[in-house]
């Protein structure tokens with residue numbers, strides 16, 4: 001199982017590089033935007049599901065990612 005720290009690194013790295021590998025087996029991870037069901041846009045900040053096709057672990061980015069401090073939700 002991935003640790004919480006590993007999950008945070010995966011999400012943080014993916015946000016920067018738009019690509020991430022499984023810390024367990026180095027497989028290329030699949031990301032799925034929770035709203036669209038497809039790969040997140042490069043500029044997307046929405047939550048996404050991380051899935052490893054090799055070891056079949058998965059988690060949602062929002063479970064390890066906190067919203068930026070002082071960034072209040074947009075009320076439109």
Ligand SMILES: [Zn+2]
Nearest residue numbers: 022025052055
């Ligand atoms: Zn894996």
